[in-house]
Amino acid sequence: MSENTQVAQVKKDISAQVLQKVQSFQEAGELTIPKDYIPSNALKSAYIILSETKNREGKLALEHCTQASIAEALLKMVIWGLSPLKKQCYFIMYGNRLECTPDYSGNIALAKRYGGLKNIKAQAIFKGDEFQFEVDGATGRKKIVKHSQTLENLGSTDVIGAYAVIEMDNGVNDVEIMNIKQIQSSWQQGATNGASPAHKKFPDQMAIKTVINRACKLIIRSSDDSALIESEEDEASKLSPVESEVKQSVEQNANSQPLDFEEAQVIDENNIVDVSSGAEQPQSEMFPDEAPFKD
Known part of the structure; x- marks a missing residue:
């Protein structure tokens, strides 16, 4: 052998x-x-x-x-x-x-499975956007008051923040907001320090993944099965x-x-296995603040 x-x-x-x-x-x-x-x-x-x-x-x-x-x-x-x-x-x-x-999609699955997450939607905030939010003094929950964008701003590399709107099964709604300094601090934990091709070319998408990741982790860790993460x-x-x-x-x-x-059984014969042939997984799919090689 x-x-x-x-x-x-x-x-x-x-x-x-x-x-x-x-x-x-x-x-x-x-x-x-x-x-x-x-x-x-x-x-x-x-x-x-x-x-x-x-x-x-x-x-x-x-x-x-x-x-x-x-x-x-x-x-x-x-x-x-x-x-x-x-x-x-x-x-x-x-x-x-x-x-x-x-991955960020895995965190969404865990938040739905264990934390009572019903839906989550995130947006990037670009320079030039009109963005306002407020904090409820009684509950401490954030609320988006206004977010206006122009067609020209969409896809810009000048990202100044991101937010995720969270809807829970029990009817509670919340918002997770991160400015660009917080997002970049999260990226700094990765092996490329936020300087990967994905971060440079698609900072809006990477920022969206980061804020979703943070929101879902908070939900998972506050659930009965928080020890899973x-x-x-x-x-x-x-x-x-x-x-x-x-x-x-x-x-x-x-x-x-x-x-x-x-x-062994196959989950879905129509699924195509995306196998990495290099050190890093595809940057567009990875989640920046999870571990080295994923940012």
């Missing part, structure tokens, strides 16, 4: 162990998976994507990242109920450690009891009971 074949087999074994652990947690009532989410489908699509994921040096994630970090990343994906095929999450390499990072500070440093058990199992049984991914 070649070295590449051995590596692929080991990584399939890790996926199998994650799936088995998830199933055991479900049977014990310790983990609830969304009804419309099939872990085996997600794990198969994740394996396909990871098979081609590389860092800037051209090192493959499946060969370079530790088995424990791969297991943790896959487990997070399943616990969150996110689909890499739908680009709701991405796998990012930090040295020899793999992380699963929600970690802050930037504690990400990769704290494991839940479920994650810890999976990590320990992988380290002890790295080559047991392989999963035949060819027999």
